[in-house]
Amino acid sequence: GVKKKEVNVMVVGLDNSGKTTIINHFKSPDAKSHDIVPTVGFSVERFKSKALAFTAFDMSGQGRYRNLWEQYYKECDGIIFVIDSSDKLRMVVAKDELNLLLENPELKNRTIPILFFANKMDARDAVSSVKCSHLLELQAISNKPWFICASNALTGDGLHEGVEWLTDQLK
Numbered sequence: 001g002v003k004k005k006e007v008n009v010m011v012v013g014l015d016n017s018g019k020t021t022i023i024n025h026f027k028s029p030d031a032k033s034h035d036i037v038p039t040v041g042f043s044v045e046r047f048k049s050k051a052l053a054f055t056a057f058d059m060s061g062q063g064r065y066r067n068l069w070e071q072y073y074k075e076c077d078g079i080i081f082v083i084d085s086s087d088k089l090r091m092v093v094a095k096d097e098l099n100l101l102l103e104n105p106e107l108k109n110r111t112i113p114i115l116f117f118a119n120k121m122d123a124r125d126a127v128s129s130v131k132c133s134h135l136l137e138l139q140a141i142s143n144k145p146w147f148i149c150a151s152n153a154l155t156g157d158g159l160h161e162g163v164e165w166l167t168d169q170l171k
């Protein structure tokens with residue numbers, strides 16, 4: 001068969017937002033983890049969409065590891081930013097981290113796509129993806145294509161829609 005185009009994506013967002021669970025959903029059955037634990041540092045994972053072969057840098061969202069994110073910005077073709085839509089208390093922390101990312105010299109002037117997952121939409125107190133995008137002021141992002149998708153990483157709802165958008169941006 002024809003070899004798929006290889007792309008690098010970074011998966012970032014606060015700890016406990018669901019990054020590793022989301023990536024796990026896309027892995028082949030034999031590569032899937034059954035027991036997901038908080039990521040230490042980062043881990044490199046591979047999965048495929050219809051047109052692309054992804055290498056995903058699954059970064060830890062814990063405060064003490066967030067300074068690792070910027071070390072990989074240079075090599076990435078796209079970003080997946082995961083938000084816990086039920087974590088209202090830390091929405092402002094997520095917004096601060098997003099702003100640091102957008103202002104980082106490695107990314108500031110690049111038109112790379114950002115896919116947002118408003119994850120944990122199944123949680124009783126989850127806010128809508130529209131509300132998430134207002135809270136994070138996504139409308140202010142001027143020089144990068146972005147898309148926000150409500151998701152439930154436990155069932156997979158919304159995940160394919162998001163990755164299809166990212167695939168269209170990168171293929």
Ligand code: GTP
Pocket residue numbers: 013014015016017018019020021022036037038039040059060061062082119120121122123151152153154
């Ligand atoms: P770090 O590696 O610490 O940065 O966290 P992470 O963003 O990788 O989160 P992880 O995938 O480890 O998930 C954290 C917890 O949230 C786990 O208990 C998951 O089962 C749970 N979780 C992930 N996605 C969802 C979701 O969509 N809904 C619900 N209810 N729980 C979820």
Ligand code: MG
Pocket residue numbers: 019020021037038039058059060061
């Ligand atoms: Mg993780």
